[in-house]
Structures are given as structure tokens and as C-alpha cells.
Amino acid sequence: MALFDVAADAYVRFMGRFSAPLSAPFADIGLAGVDATARVLDVGCGPGMLTRELVARQGEGNVSAVDPVEAFVGATAASYPGADVRRASAEDLPYDDDTFGAALAQLVVHFMDDPAAGLGEMTRVTAPGGRVAACVWDHAGGTGALSAFWRVVHRCDPAAPGEEALPGSWEGDLTRMLTGAGLREVEETLLTVSRDFATFEEWWEPFTLGVGPAGAYVRGLNQIERAGLADALREELGDGPVTIRASAWTATGLV
Known part of the structure; x- marks a missing residue:
């Protein structure tokens, strides 16, 4: 998770602008049929x-959350002191079997060291009849939150890395993984959110904070290369306002 070993504010400014509006429709799916008093895991x-x-839906006392990045754990614990927030990896969850009514992973499966193990752990700690859900941006289909960025990057630098091959980034892959974890009645859908930016700079500046693969790519450019990429992106998107529609594959199943 070194790609996300950054300050919490940097992550919020970069990806939080898309993950925050995605959280409500994702929770609708991940909590479907789950009792309002059940414990749930993020x-x-x-x-x-x-x-x-x-x-907001279950109450602080019913929410647990884990992340391997210490800065993120500290920020979440400070915001929700009544929740159970711990530093842990998805592949080694610090909970007993059958603890939760639901376990949700928003925009994280594709960055797990071992997605199969992570989903297996989510299934283990979820009680029979409970729900496991995950979502990943549609990187492969070109409609994810960062697709416009990578499209221009690859036009300028065809050898640049991207995110389109990450697990769960294409239709059907999350279904395959959740089914492999032993979940039943697995269903997959595409959730789409929209975010408006008043200016190009408002959209672009968070890419310079070093968050995730996109931020790492920008940080690796020299000053001239970075300015050239910004110019190419501005030519593609305009000076503003800029509207980004971001879609994420979302799958859920029952234990």
C-alpha cells in the first residue's frame, strides 16, 4: 500500500472527491437486506x-473499519471516535468468524496484495446470510474516475503504466472473485457518479499530491514533462468548468 502512504488530506483531495459521492449508492447495495442494528465492516x-x-446508517457503535495506512486509521478514528477503527490489512482481518452483518470494500480490492485472500477474509468475518460487497473503478472500460487522465497520458507516453489491468476493473471480474470466495446470489452492476470542477486547475492540482498510481506517475515526471502533461490535459478537457462522470463496477453476494 506504499502508493497510498500519504497524508489523509491528500487522499481526500485526490480520490475523496469521487469516493464520497460514490459511498451512498455503494452502501445502498452493500447494506441491502442488512438489519439496521447489525455490525458492519469497512x-x-x-x-x-x-x-x-x-x-449515518448503522450508528458509530455498529461500525468497524480497517486500513493498513496509519495516517488513514488516525483520521477515521478521530472523525468517528465511537467506531472500532484498527490498522490491519484486508488479508488478515482482526475479527472472529461471523462477526458482521455486512463487509464492504470501496475502491480497494484492486489494491489488495491478494484480492482472493482479502475477499475470503471478508466472507469469513460476515455471518451466514450477511452481505459482502466491493467496487472498483471501470478502468478497463475507460469510464472510471481517472480514465480521462490515463487516456491523455497514454497518448503522450504509450509506455506509461496504467490501471486498466487491475483486478475488478472490467465487467464480470468482481463477480468471478466474489463467486470464488464462496458467496452466493452474486450480482454486479455499474454505479456512476458525476463531479463538477469550476476550473481545470481545481481538477488537476490533486494529481500532484502523489496519491495512487496516477499521483506516482505525475510525481515521477520532471518539471518540463509535468507541464507538458498538464497542457495536454487542458487541451483535452478545457479550462473549465470540467465535469467528470465516474463509473465503478460493483458486486455483492450473500454468505
């Missing part, structure tokens, strides 16, 4: 965008 909580939504 896996890979980051600075707490989904945690906020879960707390």
Missing part, C-alpha cells in the same frame, strides 16, 4: 468516506 476505509455513510 475494509480499506482510507480517511473514512464510506465509514461516514455507514455511521
Whole structure:
């Protein structure tokens, strides 16, 4: 998770602007049929965008959250002191079997060291009849939150890395993984959110904070290369306002 070993505010400014609006429709799916008094788990909580939504629905005392990044754990724990927030990896969850009515992983499966193990752990700690859910941006289909960025990057630098091959980034892959974890009645859908930016700079500046693969790519450019990329992106998107529609594959199943 070194790609996300950044300050909590940097993550919020970069990805939080998309993950926050995604959290409500994702929670609708991840909590479908789950009792309002059930304990629920946010896996890979980051600075707490989904945690906020879960707390609003289930109450702080029923929400647990884990993340391997210490800064994110600290930020989430400070925001929700009544929740159980711990530093842990998805592949080794510090909970007993059958603890939760639901376990949700928002925009994290594709960055797990071992997605199969992580989903297996989510299934283990969820009680029979409970729900496990995960979502990943549609990187492969070109409609994710960062697709416009990577499209221009690859036009300028065809050898640049991207995110389109990450697990769960294409239709059907999350279904395959959740089914492999032993979940039943697995269903998959595409959730789409929209975010408006008044200016190009408002959209672009968070890419310079070093968050995730996109931020790491920008940080690796020299000053001239970075300015050239910004110019190419501005030519593509305009000076503003800029509207980004971001879609994420979302799958859920029952234990």
C-alpha cells in the first residue's frame, strides 16, 4: 500500500472527491437486506468516506473499519471516535468468524496484495446470510474516475503504466472473485457518479499530491514533462468548468 502512504488530506483531495459521492449508492447495495442494528465492516476505509455513510446508517457503535495506512486509521478514528477503527490489512482481518452483518470494500480490492485472500477474509468475518460487497473503478472500460487522465497520458507516453489491468476493473471480474470466495446470489452492476470542477486547475492540482498510481506517475515526471502533461490535459478537457462522470463496477453476494 506504499502508493497510498500519504497524508489523509491528500487522499481526500485526490480520490475523496469521487469516493464520497460514490459511498451512498455503494452502501445502498452493500447494506441491502442488512438489519439496521447489525455490525458492519469497512475494509480499506482510507480517511473514512464510506465509514461516514455507514455511521449515518448503522450508528458509530455498529461500525468497524480497517486500513493498513496509519495516517488513514488516525483520521477515521478521530472523525468517528465511537467506531472500532484498527490498522490491519484486508488479508488478515482482526475479527472472529461471523462477526458482521455486512463487509464492504470501496475502491480497494484492486489494491489488495491478494484480492482472493482479502475477499475470503471478508466472507469469513460476515455471518451466514450477511452481505459482502466491493467496487472498483471501470478502468478497463475507460469510464472510471481517472480514465480521462490515463487516456491523455497514454497518448503522450504509450509506455506509461496504467490501471486498466487491475483486478475488478472490467465487467464480470468482481463477480468471478466474489463467486470464488464462496458467496452466493452474486450480482454486479455499474454505479456512476458525476463531479463538477469550476476550473481545470481545481481538477488537476490533486494529481500532484502523489496519491495512487496516477499521483506516482505525475510525481515521477520532471518539471518540463509535468507541464507538458498538464497542457495536454487542458487541451483535452478545457479550462473549465470540467465535469467528470465516474463509473465503478460493483458486486455483492450473500454468505
